[in-house]
Amino acid sequence: MLDRFKVPKEDEVKVSESALRKTVQEIFAKTGLSKEDSQNGAEVLVTADLRGVESHGVSNMLRIYVQLFEQGELNKTPNLTVIKETPGTATIDADRALGIMAGVPAMERAISKARNVGVGIVTMFNSGHMGAVGHFSMMAAQQDMVGMCSVAAGTGILPTFGAEPKLGTNPISIASPSNLEAPILFDAATSAVAGNKLRLAARVDATLLPGWVASSDGSPIMEETKIVNRDDYHQLPLGGSREQGSHKGYGFGLMVEILGSLLSGDDPGMLRDTPSWTPSRTYFAAYNVEAFTDVNLYKKNMDDMLSTLKNTPPAPGHERVLYPGLSESEEMAKRKETGIPLHKEVIEWFSSTTKRLGLEEMELL
Amino acid sequence: MLDRFKVPKEDEVKVSESALRKTVQEIFAKTGLSKEDSQNGAEVLVTADLRGVESHGVSNMLRIYVQLFEQGELNKTPNLTVIKETPGTATIDADRALGIMAGVPAMERAISKARNVGVGIVTMFNSGHMGAVGHFSMMAAQQDMVGMCSVAAGTGILPTFGAEPKLGTNPISIASPSNLEAPILFDAATSAVAGNKLRLAARVDATLLPGWVASSDGSPIMEETKIVNRDDYHQLPLGGSREQGSHKGYGFGLMVEILGSLLSGDDPGMLRDTPSWTPSRTYFAAYNVEAFTDVNLYKKNMDDMLSTLKNTPPAPGHERVLYPGLSESEEMAKRKETGIPLHKEVIEWFSSTTKRLGLEEMELL
Numbered sequence: 001m002l003d004r005f006k007v008p009k010e011d012e013v014k015v016s017e018s019a020l021r022k023t024v025q026e027i028f029a030k031t032g033l034s035k036e037d038s039q040n041g042a043e044v045l046v047t048a049d050l051r052g053v054e055s056h057g058v059s060n061m062l063r064i065y066v067q068l069f070e071q072g073e074l075n076k077t078p079n080l081t082v083i084k085e086t087p088g089t090a091t092i093d094a095d096r097a098l099g100i101m102a103g104v105p106a107m108e109r110a111i112s113k114a115r116n117v118g119v120g121i122v123t124m125f126n127s128g129h130m131g132a133v134g135h136f137s138m139m140a141a142q143q144d145m146v147g148m149c150s151v152a153a154g155t156g157i158l159p160t161f162g163a164e165p166k167l168g169t170n171p172i173s174i175a176s177p178s179n180l181e182a183p184i185l186f187d188a189a190t191s192a193v194a195g196n197k198l199r200l201a202a203r204v205d206a207t208l209l210p211g212w213v214a215s216s217d218g219s220p221i222m223e224e225t226k227i228v229n230r231d232d233y234h235q236l237p238l239g240g241s242r243e244q245g246s247h248k249g250y251g252f253g254l255m256v257e258i259l260g261s262l263l264s265g266d267d268p269g270m271l272r273d274t275p276s277w278t279p280s281r282t283y284f285a286a287y288n289v290e291a292f293t294d295v296n297l298y299k300k301n302m303d304d305m306l307s308t309l310k311n312t313p314p315a316p317g318h319e320r321v322l323y324p325g326l327s328e329s330e331e332m333a334k335r336k337e338t339g340i341p342l343h344k345e346v347i348e349w350f351s352s353t354t355k356r357l358g359l360e361e362m363e364l365l
Numbered sequence: 366m367l368d369r370f371k372v373p374k375e376d377e378v379k380v381s382e383s384a385l386r387k388t389v390q391e392i393f394a395k396t397g398l399s400k401e402d403s404q405n406g407a408e409v410l411v412t413a414d415l416r417g418v419e420s421h422g423v424s425n426m427l428r429i430y431v432q433l434f435e436q437g438e439l440n441k442t443p444n445l446t447v448i449k450e451t452p453g454t455a456t457i458d459a460d461r462a463l464g465i466m467a468g469v470p471a472m473e474r475a476i477s478k479a480r481n482v483g484v485g486i487v488t489m490f491n492s493g494h495m496g497a498v499g500h501f502s503m504m505a506a507q508q509d510m511v512g513m514c515s516v517a518a519g520t521g522i523l524p525t526f527g528a529e530p531k532l533g534t535n536p537i538s539i540a541s542p543s544n545l546e547a548p549i550l551f552d553a554a555t556s557a558v559a560g561n562k563l564r565l566a567a568r569v570d571a572t573l574l575p576g577w578v579a580s581s582d583g584s585p586i587m588e589e590t591k592i593v594n595r596d597d598y599h600q601l602p603l604g605g606s607r608e609q610g611s612h613k614g615y616g617f618g619l620m621v622e623i624l625g626s627l628l629s630g631d632d633p634g635m636l637r638d639t640p641s642w643t644p645s646r647t648y649f650a651a652y653n654v655e656a657f658t659d660v661n662l663y664k665k666n667m668d669d670m671l672s673t674l675k676n677t678p679p680a681p682g683h684e685r686v687l688y689p690g691l692s693e694s695e696e697m698a699k700r701k702e703t704g705i706p707l708h709k710e711v712i713e714w715f716s717s718t719t720k721r722l723g724l725e726e727m728e729l730l
Contacts, residue, residue, distance in 0.1 A: 084658060086482055086483030086656045087453070087481075088453040088485075089482075089483030089657055091658060114453075117452040117453035117454075117482050118454030119453040119454050119486045121484045123657055146627075146628065159674055159686050159688070160686070160687070161679050161680055161683040161685070161686045162677040162678070162680060163677070163678045163680045164677050166673065166674060172620075174616075174623060176623050184623070186619060186620060188612070188613045188616055192609070192610055209609075210608075210609075211609055214680070217680060217681055218678075218679070218681070219680055219681055238603065238610050238613050238614075239604065239609075239610070240609060243574050244557075244575075244604075244605060244609060245557055245558075245603050245604070245605075247687075247689070249613075251539075251551035251553055251689045252537075252617070254551060255537075258549070259511070259539075259652075262663055262666055262667055263652060263657045263658065264657065265659065265663065266666075267666045267669070267670075268666065268670050270673050270674075271666070271670060271673060287486065288451075288454075289628070291451045292449060292454055292456050292488055292628045292630065293456060293629065294630065297630055301627055301631075301632045301633065301636070304636050305622065305627070305635060308635050309531060309635075312527040312528070312531060313528045313583075314526050314527060314583070315523075315526055315528045315579070315582060315583030316528075316582055316583070316584055317584075318526040320526070321526045321527045322526065322612075323524070323619065324612070324615075324616045324619065
């Protein structure tokens with residue numbers, strides 16, 4: 001993440017991974033979720049915070065999730081149903097489960113199919129927010145498979161040349177096993193910037209860069225902008241303007257609508273009246289490496305590729321070349337040791353929530 | 366394609382689809398290829414020209430293909446071998462076939478697997494250039510399947526922050542069936558601009574836009590640039606600079622290396638000494654719509670999505686909103702009627718080549 005999105009040092013309070021996981025799990029359980037769902041949900045959120053992906057960790061998301069469960073918009077005791085299935089594919093109705101929980105059995109099913117027929121594709125509709133979808137891709141990578149996960153949700157992104165937003169931020173993620181090098185994990189919105197990052201920018205008082213948003217008539221804003229009210233802007237696809245390639249970002253966004261929304265039998269967000277709660281449509285893929293080639297050869301090639309990338313001479317003004325997942329792996333190692341920095345305002349929310357629910361207060365470092 | 370890449374009116378000579386197909390097919394056959402390969406190759410090239418994708422049609426590519434066959438770098442009589450196979454997957458050694466021909470049986474195999482187990486994934490290594498990969502995605506769409514095809518080839522693209530190019534232009538394509546609306550067909554390089562477009566720009570005397578290329582030390586060139594020698598520049602990933610999202614274009618490029626190069630058991634281009642002929646590593650996917658959901662429901666949702674997109678009010682200064690494949694479908698209808706415009710210099714090449722090979726001269730309109 002760009003530095004502009006980090007919690008300012010003076011507002012930061014640190015908490016250990018285990019204390020954060022314990023409290024998040026207890027909050028979910030007290031809210032009425034099963035033990036398994038509470039554990040899975042805590043795992044997805046805390047992993048995002050460990051990797052430094054604050055936009056998808058506890059700070060932005062947990063309070064919204066709890067609220068949606070308490071309002072009854074998310075189902076605390078969902079019954080996930082496979083409505084269509086073949087040896088290589090399945091389509092799941094998530095019964096308004098929260099996606100960060102429902103995604104776990106969905107990807108497990110894709111992995112099991114890949115073990116049987118080389119590849120497994122699962123689509124899932126009717127779930128809540130999916131969190132950082134890279135988490136599910138990584139589940140496959142930990143089983144010596146290539147994992148992919150993408151989610152279509154929302155309608156905040158303009159099509160190229162358009163004045164009305166039609167697409168979700170529709171992130172695409174891929175993860176792969178490796179041997180010696182930190183695993184590659186790419187997870188990026190197909191918009192110029194992730195939706196969560198706009199809220200985060202407002203909280204940490206950061207500005208938005210040229211080509212990230214458009215004014216309400218659809219004209220791309222090509223100078224740096226201080227965001228006050230997030231709702232005054234439309235988001236642009238990756239690329240920003242047509243000349244800079246926004247038709248490609250738009251196309252990648254549509255790819256996710258096809259693989260997530262259309263293939264799950266659901267209609268894309270743009271065809272719905274937006275309810276207060278918009279369901280997500282998710283695509284999960286697992287490719288069993290050993291179905292395609294020798295696993296050791298694959299991992300050796302992967303290690304060589306990753307070390308080649310990180311040892312590429314940098315352009316003037318840059319310290320080093322990264323690959324997706326490298327700095328997040330480094331951050332994770334650091335945060336496992338020294339703790340996860342949260343904004344003091346987030347700590348206050350934890351404090352009042354544990355009190356309200358009659359839980360032990362979260363232990364701070 | 367941007368207008369700057371079109372053939373200038375005064376240099377344009379028109380030829381019918383059937384005349385172009387006949388001559389291209391005869392040139393391949395006379396070069397020593399089988400009847401089937403000659404037909405498949407002509408089909409891929411002429412379809413690109415019909416759709417207005419000049420960068421991947423006869424103008425840029427045919428003379429190079431013929432040269433590589435005549436020099437023996439491409440195999441005129443290849444023996445495609447399936448070296449690993451499961452019900453849902455296959456890995457193919459293309460035996461130095463030209464990719465525009467080898468891609469046809471590869472995608473047919475993916476389609477047949479998808480008919481049996483819901484999804485089919487084929488990876489292929491050791492082939493020549495793949496042409497416009499969207500062609501293969503479209504083969505699946507014509508069978509009521511979602512098709513995807515991506516190819517990793519070359520090493521001309523910089524990683525974000527890097528001073529040495531490491532990745533190919535690595536295009537990603539997806540096509541889907543629809544009912545009433547022209548089918549969606551997205552096909553885009555994960556670089557800011559396709560490699561072929563640089564050569565094309567030099568031919569039609571066009572300039573390159575900010576963020577498309579970097580100077581030789583890796584610094585992005587952020588003003589409009591007239592290209593003289595294509596080799597003085599490195600190409601940037603989609604996004605251009607980190608602030609504009611180049612780490613996402615870089616990530617999409619790596620996704621193609623994983624799915625194409627690594628999964629086929631081949632090493633990515635960046636790990637090779639570049640030979641005069643660099644083999645392509647290709648990923649083919651077919652998703653059988655009826656394995657996931659009802660085909661009629663799928664097509665209705667698709668039609669509704671496509672008509673919603675094209676009827677989106679445009680931003681100031683734009684005439685209408687497009688979706689990927691729409692203007693290409695319109696162009697195809699027009700060119701089937703009024704002919705395909707080729708640069709007079711390309712016509713001269715056809716004339717001298719048919720003479721050299723003892724073939725009938727191509728009929729012009």
